[in-house]
Amino acid sequence: MPGFSAACSVALIVAALAGCDSAPPAAAPLLQQTSERMARLHGFHFRMQITGETGSNEPVQAAAGEVHPPDLRATVDLRQGGFLYEVEVIFSGSAIYLKSITGGWQRLSASQVAQFFDPRSLFDPQLGLFKAMEQTKSPSLGQKESVDGHDTYPVSGAVAAARMHQLLSLIRDHGAYRATYWIESPANTLWRARLSGNLFDATRPAAVTFDFSNHDQPISVTPPPLG
């Protein structure tokens, strides 16, 4: 049956072509476009995890929450004296609220917040992570990887430590660190970002990993009831 086998061959070729996608995107424009898309989002969920040597002055271990830049609502895990504590924070408008290990919500003054890090800088349109993406030096594209079930291209490059210090004041501002972004193309969706290097201690490595989800889900952050 020559007709049948020919049809099979054609089908196989089509399948093979479909299997290997369009050519992988170029790293720099991918970062640029994803940076713009992420900065335009009306809302998303994030999870931040710090691993490795965080030093004694750095109590934050992890955070997770929802963001509608510049507002956000998050739970934050702090380590103190070998134990982990969880607190909740809300940044709404110009006001900042904290629900600590006991009691209800209290409103903090700017000087009180200055004692901790201000997570709003993480997703600030000028200083934040998404802006830092397009400032990544000599980006290179890696092999496709699956992140939470999404096909992504990891894009790695170097970032100035001073720039990372701007977005997360806990990070030391000396030297250069490595940044990797896991981006779904052609949707230009950022699913994961990781900063690594001797972030908190001059000699010991650490990493900060961000996972993003629910891109562009409308999120509204309202002030909590006090007391």
Added chain:
Amino acid sequence: MISPFQSLRPRSANRRIVLALTGAGLFLASLDAYVVVTAILPMLTTVRIPVNHLERATPIITGFLLGYLAAMPIAGGLSDRFGRLRVFIGCLLLFAAGSLLTATAGSLSQLVTGRLLQGAGGGALVPIVLALAADLYPAGGRSPVLGTVSALQEIGSVLGPLWGGLIAASLGWTWIFWINLPFAALLIWAIWPEARVAPEPRPVVRVDWLGAALAAAGLALLTLALYAADPEKSPLGPNFLWQAPLALVFFFLFAWHERRARQPMLDVRQFRDSSFSGGAITNALAGAGLMVALVYIPVLAESPIVFSMNPREAALLLFRLMLGIPIGALLGGFLAGRLRSYRLVAAAGMLIAAVGFVLLSGWSERSLQPHLLGLPLRLADAELLLTGLGLGLEIAPVSAAVLDAVGETQRGAGAAVLIVMRLLGMLVGFSLLAGYGLYQFHQATAHLLPPIPTLLPDFAVRYATYVLHLRQALIAEYHLIFVSTAIALAIGGLIAAVTLRPLPRTRWR
């Protein structure tokens, strides 16, 4: 529930070895029953549970009890059907798989799954090894063997918290569970030749799958209904209103099914006998008391704002109570025989334990400091030992009263009821008190705001005041939990005093 293999000819050369190997497996599993209580705070750090959300740790404890309760009643029947040693190996594998999941857990869900499997595998070993012992030894001479097997299990569970605390403080808590793997592998390797030549399984024995499924569904729903996931709002589970009635429906269906079953897993009709049901309830309340002590003494000891002990020190503290239990158990058996009264000794044991809990509830942050008269002894040590003695005293008279009530042929089923009721008491009592205690703690601290760090000089003073208030609220929570437990134990004592029948006349056969 458990019928002996008639065809099993005791091969005297092997039976001691088989029993020693299976007994070792049972001991290994029973060590892990309460092993987590002293290691729980380090475990929480690994799976990133904050200490101000201890409610998230509740499933680590209730998950194990649930697995144990769900698997234990059906294990005897399974071993009747498929062969003791084969089911034994299967359960040991399940226990080892649970240990592996627990040791490698990076998340709470994996940790709870691991503990659930450990409970299921470990709990199932109890009736299997008891039934095996009954197979291997003739009716006249099996009583000491059954006693030894039960003692192995009890000793293992008493030593568990100490074992866990010592390992957690030296090697790290994951080693508690890693250690199980080579031991389980060694036991399976040694038993394998015996399992291969063991008598053919008996396909005629029917396994009560439906009964087991109904009971497991009811227990799982009950555990969820009582799990206070958000103790700031409620001392019960968020879906208590539909889960608790549904659990009752499953228990009712279970009881209905068991009444009709030809070979019931659990003979529910026995509960009509007041001595039986009174003993069973007393046993459940004693189980609840033991569980509260097991969990809250180490957690209070290790709490960073109360005693700040490490797991080893907390384990040694708890060991004072655990030591009282076997001493009390021996004494209880002796006294019940001497005084010819179950109710007197059982009620006395429960009341002594209740008094012990009242004394423990009076602990303050200074309770573990002063040594009496310069001796290396504290009032707290005596209080712990007394509580353990009371909890031990009731074991023999309550067990004997329940076993007397069921008659000669039902002893195995009666013993299973005792274990099930004890674990059910542990599960329900612990869930209720954990949720209630945390709820009260949140109520007490609802307006207690921690001071925000500033450079102002009064921060240190305000912080110290805050910690003082926090410690008071925490101690008040323990006070409430311990006093509630004492009330439950006193009620158990009353029930025992009213329901337990006197000893039967000794019959020489």
